[in-house]
Amino acid sequence: MKFQSIIFSTFILASLTLSFTACKKQEASTVPSKKAEASQTEWWKQTVCYEIYPNSFMDSDGNGTGDIKGITQKLSYLESLNVGCIWLTPVYASPMVDNGYDVADFYKINPLYGTMEDMDSLIAEANRHHIKIVMDLVFNHTSDQNEWFLESKKSKDSPKSDWYIWRDAKPDGSAPNNWRGIFGGSAWQWNEDRKQYYLHTFATAQPDLNWANPDVRQALYDITNFWIDKGVGGFRIDTIPYIKKPAEMADGKPDGADGMVSIHDMTANTEGILDYLYEFKQKTVAGKGVFTVAEANGVGPDLLKFWVGDSGAFDMLFEFSHLPGADIWHKAKKISIPEIKTALISSQVATASNGWYPVFFENHDKPRSVNAYFSEKADRILAAKAMGTLMLTLRGTPFIYEGQELGMSNVKWNSVEVYDDVNTKPQYNLALQEGYSPEQAITFVQAFSRDNARTPMQWDTSANAGFTTGKPWLALNENFKTINVLNETEDSTSVLNWYKKLGQIRKQKKALTQGNFTPILAEHAQIFAYKRIFASDNENDTVTVLVNLSETDATYDSAIVVGCELIVSNYGDTEPGKMRPLEAILFANKK
Ligand code: NOJ
DSSP states (O other): OOEEOOOOOHHHHHTOOOOSSOOOOOOGGGSOOHHHHHTTOSHHHHSEEEEEOHHHHOOSSSSSSOOHHHHHHTHHHHHHTTEEEEEEOOOEEOOOTTTTSSOSEEEEEOTTTOOHHHHHHHHHHHHHTTOEEEEEEOOSBOOTTSHHHHHHTTOTTSTTGGGBOEEOOOTTSOOSSOEEOTTSSBSEEEETTTTEEEEOSSOTTSOBBOTTSHHHHHHHHHHHHHHHHTTOOEEEETTGGGSSOOSSOOOOOOOSTTSOEEHHHHHTTOTTHHHHHHHHHHHTTTTSSOEEEEEOTTOOGGGHHHHBSTTSSBSEEEOOTTSSOOSSGGGOOOOOHHHHHHHHHHHHHHTSSSSOOEEOSOOTTSOOHHHHSSOTTSOHHHHHHHHHHHHHHSSSEEEEETTGGGTOOOOOOSOGGGOOOTTHHHHHHHHHHTTOOHHHHHHHHHHHOGGGGTSOOOOOSSGGGGSOSSOOSSOOOGGGGTSSHHHHHHOTTSHHHHHHHHHHHHHHOHHHHHOEEEEESTTOSSEEEEEEEEEETTEEEEEEEEEEOSSSOEEOOGGGGTTEEEEEETTSEEBTTEEOTTOEEEEEEOO
8 A cells, every 4th residue: 555645734733643552642751841841942953954065055245256246135045944943154355375264354345255244144034034053163274364373473572472373393304293184185385484384284275273372272262252243043162172282293104105194094083182172161152042053074973072062062063984985085885774773873872861963964074965975877756865864864964065955966077177076176186196197197186175065055957056147256056057046946856845844844843843753674675764752741742754865676574564554655656665765754743
């Protein structure tokens, strides 16, 4: 017997009659305690966040680069997508070596994006659309054009001498150690004025700040408080595990043909880092109702208890164990379905009673999820909906990346010269150095270049997809004539309408925002399935989610959905016990 999917509406949700009999009664042990319920109702736990890469979202003035006014113009669109918070990647004054992650002045807006008045009105207008703005704090490093660095590099006697990490050369004049920066090459750069090297975890133009200096820390706290006073709703904190450097900066065991070792392995999560982070929390966000989500590569679920929650440093943490890819692209391995499940379940379990989980599969540094997780032959629309289902039904706050809600996909450019991303050429060269041919090296670029996620947003079928009337700063994906907001708004079966539908369901079912997470079919090699259960004295709301992440048919024991009623299926219907490739279904318990 097949069950037809329904077009979701408040009315239909209230009067669902499709049934398999009755969803099994929930075990008492799965009922959340009153205390746990109360801690799940902060605004940022109930909402959906949306990441905007300002360069590529919407250009209001035709200069080819997206801007703040462009974002303001699209607030209604975001509201229609049930978005309650926007994470803006950096919009501060910047020479744009790393598209804003090289900050010259945290108190000024990049003129490419507009003015401080534009920013103030974005914050105010967004509030009118029930959306809060989340700023990106880039506190591991600044731009080499930041006043702080210009002062620091003048001389060893400068008042800001100690604001960055300076070291003398080795006796032979070479760099103080063999650390390789995340963007390739030595992590040290010689400076003629000081006759010393400075450390840069990322690009040469991004010198690392010295967090051991209390004046530096205070300057960063002042910046955070300035933006809190402006009325922002939270902060995404960039690349935080690298802020504390080990006392001894010794050579490491080489891990590549260049004789170097990745700086990540030498500096990430150095002992004592949490002291700085707790101090940051106390002196800035504590008790102010704004949330923090820190980017923390390498801080896995086992460490979460120290990093998030009431006694941790942050509210949420972006970590990457569930994503394909690697810091060094030619070393990246595919991630299997059981590995994805294990990573996500571990994070869900680790944040069950402490902290909160930011659900994400894409961001401005990662390839598009329809390419990253699936084969070239996979049905893009089903794949995007399958990932969208996880996004909006796992326990936590979803962070949708711009265009993900359309099922936007990677580009496939054939020459490394076409790519803009500061990390692309070094990665290509690293692959060549390791002995790969140019033809092989470009395949790593095509799979992992950060430009995959940075091509302009696809709004409609007009020139440049309605993103700009000028020359776009980065080429558009050629598929914009088919994949765009306009087409997908009109097509009821589109990925965009799937996101809207699931967003509505999420708003109406407490199980999805406040319910706990109980994995089912844990050992299944193809299907990721779980129940979200919200139970209180007078309510018992359960949603059962099944997603076949594989591109082949799958079967499961239909007993697990006995008594459930079908809410929605990305095929439009479903047959208990069977799932088609990339099928995603939601069941509710029968009232
Ligand atoms: C992580 C950011 O997401 C990335 O875009 C940036 O290049 C690095 N941190 C350095 O700030």
